[in-house]
Amino acid sequence: MARLLSRDKLSPLVWRYRIDAPRIARKHRAGQFVILRPVEGSERIPLTIANADPGKGWIEIIFQVVGKTTARLSHIRQGEEIADIVGPLGRPTHVEKFGRALCIGGGVGAAPLYPIVRALHDAGNHVTTIIGARNKDLLMLENEMREASDRLLIATDDGSEGHHGFVSDVFNSLVAEGEAFDVAMVIGPVIMMKVTTSLTVAQGIRTYASLNPIMVDGTGMCGGCRVTVEGKTRFACVDGPEFDASGIDWDELIKRLSAYRQFESQKNKDHECKLAGL
Ligand SMILES: Cc1cc2nc3c(=O)[nH]c(=O)nc-3n(C[C@H](O)[C@H](O)[C@H](O)COP(=O)(O)OP(=O)(O)OC[C@H]3O[C@@H](n4cnc5c(N)ncnc54)[C@H](O)[C@@H]3O)c2cc1C
Numbered sequence: 001m002a003r004l005l006s007r008d009k010l011s012p013l014v015w016r017y018r019i020d021a022p023r024i025a026r027k028h029r030a031g032q033f034v035i036l037r038p039v040e041g042s043e044r045i046p047l048t049i050a051n052a053d054p055g056k057g058w059i060e061i062i063f064q065v066v067g068k069t070t071a072r073l074s075h076i077r078q079g080e081e082i083a084d085i086v087g088p089l090g091r092p093t094h095v096e097k098f099g100r101a102l103c104i105g106g107g108v109g110a111a112p113l114y115p116i117v118r119a120l121h122d123a124g125n126h127v128t129t130i131i132g133a134r135n136k137d138l139l140m141l142e143n144e145m146r147e148a149s150d151r152l153l154i155a156t157d158d159g160s161e162g163h164h165g166f167v168s169d170v171f172n173s174l175v176a177e178g179e180a181f182d183v184a185m186v187i188g189p190v191i192m193m194k195v196t197t198s199l200t201v202a203q204g205i206r207t208y209a210s211l212n213p214i215m216v217d218g219t220g221m222c223g224g225c226r227v228t229v230e231g232k233t234r235f236a237c238v239d240g241p242e243f244d245a246s247g248i249d250w251d252e253l254i255k256r257l258s259a260y261r262q263f264e265s266q267k268n269k270d271h272e273c274k275l276a277g278l
């Protein structure tokens with residue numbers, strides 16, 4: 001059990017929770033995540049540790065309500081307990097002074113990207129960040145990203161804010177302007193990562209992507225998060241979640257995720273019917 005110390009609504013669907021978790025706060029480094037269950041009997045979901053204070057013993061998570069478990073989490077009130085939380089999990093992001101760093105986040109991917117943007121900036125890199133979403137209401141962490149980056153660019157699919165189009169278009173415009181980068185970090189929906197990293201890799205930029213297969217135990221035991229990188233089977237929860245993008249088998253990951261989609265949509269329908277008393 002872990003007590004929810006405070007909660008802020010950052011936008012209609014996005015929450016920042018501060019959780020009492022002294023052991024996780026002491027050990028955590030940028031890029032790591034927790035797996036939590038909001039209440040007894042709910043599913044376990046991975047969420048990145050967005051911030052931590054080892055002295056005061058808290059961690060923060062920033063999450064978007066996208067389905068049943070994140071909806072359940074959003075109903076926990078200040079002072080109440082989260083059923084269980086395990087972490088820090090995953091390998092920390094490799095952070096050093098690379099020079100010019102490019103961080104690209106699509107949709108919910110902005111949440112796991114945020115601590116990495118901060119860590120790269122704190123390490124003395126010049127950080128350009130691009131965030132994208134379907135529309136401006138779904139954009140995450142715009143103010144926080146602006147504060148943590150040297151330059152922030154925005155793209156929305158419907159043009160309601162920033163560039164009308166995709167984050168990959170914005171990257172192409174930067175290249176056309178003559179911008180060059182030493183390293184790129186890309187986090188978002190798999191198809192967005194596949195397209196965007198193919199462009200950054202083609203520009204000769206060392207590129208990392210944070211993979212988001214379904215995770216269950218987060219300890220390398222269940223095999224749920226397996227991915228193929230450079231022809232080898234890797235577990236995103238213990239070997240990742242970040243991998244050199246040039247070696248990732250994107251098509252296999254897309255296929256594996258689509259296998260779960262039907263199950264998740266049924267689960268969300270059942271949850272909505274339960275809420276409606278049907
Ligand atoms: C390492 C990692 C870090 C993440 N960090 C954040 C974060 O900081 N903030 C944030 O808002 N989201 C983050 N996510 C995504 C988050 O885990 C999903 O949004 C959440 O699991 C959705 O669950 P749901 O039941 O509400 O929705 P569902 O309707 O069940 O699922 C919606 C989508 O979420 C993904 N998902 C569902 N269950 C899991 C699972 N057990 N493991 C992995 N993905 C799942 C799938 O892509 C699915 O299509 C992260 C994912 C990973 C893998």
Ligand code: FES
Binds near residue numbers: 235237
């Ligand atoms: S989540 Fe089970 S092996 Fe990675």
